[in-house]
Amino acid sequence: xxxxTNFVRPKLQAIVGKKEVPDNLWETCPKCSQMLLRxxxxxxxxxxxxxxxxxxxxxxxxxxxFLGKSFMIMDTPKIKPDPLKFKDSKKxxxxxxxxxxxxxxxxxxxxxxxxxNGKKIVTAIFDFNFMGGSMGMAAGEAIxxxxxxxxxxxxxxxxxSSSGGARxxxxxxxxxxxxxxxxxxxxxxxxxxxFISVLTDPTTGGVSASFAxxxxxxxxxxxxxxxxxxxxxxxxxxxxxLPQNFQKSEYLMERGMIxxxxxxxxxxxxxxxxxxxLVV
Ligand SMILES: [Zn+2]
Numbered sequence: 577x578x579x580x581t582n583f584v585r586p587k588l589q590a591i592v593g594k595k596e597v598p599d600n601l602w603e604t605c606p607k608c609s610q611m612l613l614r615x616x617x618x619x620x621x622x623x624x625x626x627x628x629x630x631x632x633x634x635x636x637x638x639x640x641x642f643l644g645k646s647f648m649i650m651d652t653p654k655i656k657p658d659p660l661k662f663k664d665s666k667k668x669x670x671x672x673x674x675x676x677x678x679x680x681x682x683x684x685x686x687x688x689x690x691x692x693n694g695k696k697i698v699t700a701i702f703d704f705n706f707m708g709g710s711m712g713m714a715a716g717e718a719i720x721x722x723x724x725x726x727x728x729x730x731x732x733x734x735x736x737s738s739s740g741g742a743r744x745x746x747x748x749x750x751x752x753x754x755x756x757x758x759x760x761x762x763x764x765x766x767x768x769x770x771f772i773s774v775l776t777d778p779t780t781g782g783v784s785a786s787f788a789x790x791x792x793x794x795x796x797x798x799x800x801x802x803x804x805x806x807x808x809x810x811x812x813x814x815x816x817x818l819p820q821n822f823q824k825s826e827y828l829m830e831r832g833m834i835x836x837x838x839x840x841x842x843x844x845x846x847x848x849x850x851x852x853x854l855v856v
Contacts, residue, residue, distance in 0.1 A: 605629050621840050630797050630840050632777060634679065635686045635703035638736055642699065642844060647690035650698075650725065652682070652718045659713070660747055668745040671707065679706045683714035684739070687722045689731070693848040695855055697734055698726045704738040704778070711783055712743035716753030719787060723760035732770040732855055733761075734847060737788040741781015754786035761787045770854040772847060775802050775825070775834065793850055794834040796825035797843065802834070 603612050607629035617624075621641055622631040639647060662668040676682060684706040689698045700722040702709040719735070726733040742750040764771050773791025775784070777800035785804050788794075796802055803823035811818055821827045825837045838846050 603631070606631075623840055628798070628839075630777060630799060632704050632738065634705055635681065635701040635736075638701050638776075639686065639688055639699070641840075642701075642734075642736075642847075643688065643690035643692065647688045650687045650689060650721060652685075652687055652714065652721045655713045655717055658745070659749055660745070662745040662747070664745075671745070675707050679703060681706060683718070684709050684711070684743075685715040685718035687718050687725070689725065689729075692844065693851070695848075695851050696729070696731050697851070698722050698729070698731050699734045699736065701736045702738040702783070704740070707743065708741075709737075709739035709783070710741060710743035710750070711739060711753050711757075712746040712750045713753065715743075716756050719753075719757045720760045723757075723764055726764055726769055727767060730767070730769065732772065732851055733764060734772045734774060735787070735791075736774045736776055737779040737783050738776045739779055739781065739783035739788075741783060741785075751782065754782050757787040758790065761790050765792070770851070772850060774843070774847075776800055778802070780804060780806070789833075791835075792854070793836070795836045795838050795843070795846065796828065796834050798825060798837055798839050800825045802828055 601614055603614050603617055605612055605624040605627060608624060608627035610624065610626045612624060617631070622633045622637065623629070624631070657672055658669040681703060685700055685702050687698070687700045689696065691697070700719055702715070722733055722735070725731070744750065761771055770792050771790070773788050773794045775788060775794065775796040777797060779788055779800065779802045781804060784802060801823050802825060807818050807822055819827070825834065828834050829837050836846065
């Protein structure tokens, strides 16, 4: 028995009153391991002040950074959950319900309309916290809803991707979202409506292999991992060591795969400037 925790601390707490300390007051930077005050981190747009690491953020946090407080989250079509009755170590329907409860969203993508710099836009945002930002039927429907809204209202579309790829629990139905979203994006191009694709950490698998790489302008956040298969899988396949910054934004820009690498703090301004140029 530890007499300090079991005896002294309760006595002291009884005297001074128990103080509730929120357990999310501090965050640890995954890159440099420095402790960061959460309040400071939020005001710094979730970027580490010591090493410039860009934290992965939820779709709602992203939406607020991008559109402030004035946006309208749009309804997306309801889909039949768990069409294949999939089960691995756990039932897919249970995983889905847990993710919905944890993230307070229906699925991995939210769609919203709003205004930046006086211009109306529509945006779709992936949330990596929601089952790895995986693209199943609901995410596909969300992207198509955003495209249809852009077409109907003649608006530019901005998609923030953050995804591990297809949602394997939905099998072929998940893979079908790749051509569906590509067709929807191509339809925007035919109407000369701009599509800005913003790739954030990480954008991989079926998302990077479909609409995310079809932006009229493709922007990546600093130091984001972007690719199709993971680097370990590629190394095992080709039996070669890959460069250290392989699949990083900067590496891809040097090789012409993306147009811009932008620091999160400059992202909104950069998109505003691009829209000034693209939208008449
Ligand atoms: Zn750091």
